[in-house]
Amino acid sequence: MIDRTFDPNTMIAAAREAFAPVLKAQQEGFKTLERLARLQYAVAGDVLESGLARVNVAFSATNPTELMSKHAELTTQFVDKLRARAEEFATVTSEIQSRFTQLGSEIAAKAVPARKAA
16 A cells, blocks of 8 residues: 655645646636727727717808818718727737637647646
């Protein structure tokens, strides 16, 4: 019969090592969620800003021609802002995808030696 002493530190270290990739993936997921939420918040701010500008123009315009020209100008500005946000969103999603691909590779690389040892 083998007589070993129970070592909780070894057990905790083994659990920590086993779940480290999961914890890292979870942290990356929360960072990603926060980044996307901030981007959505910025887009909502742009929409609100554009709406308020349109209301101000509606009250300050003296004739329909001036109103239409200012609305066209505001629309152009809004479209430019949305185009920039869309490019930013594409960049962010590309970065997120590459980061999670890298994280998956790290997890797989760590799992292969552990499986061979077992």
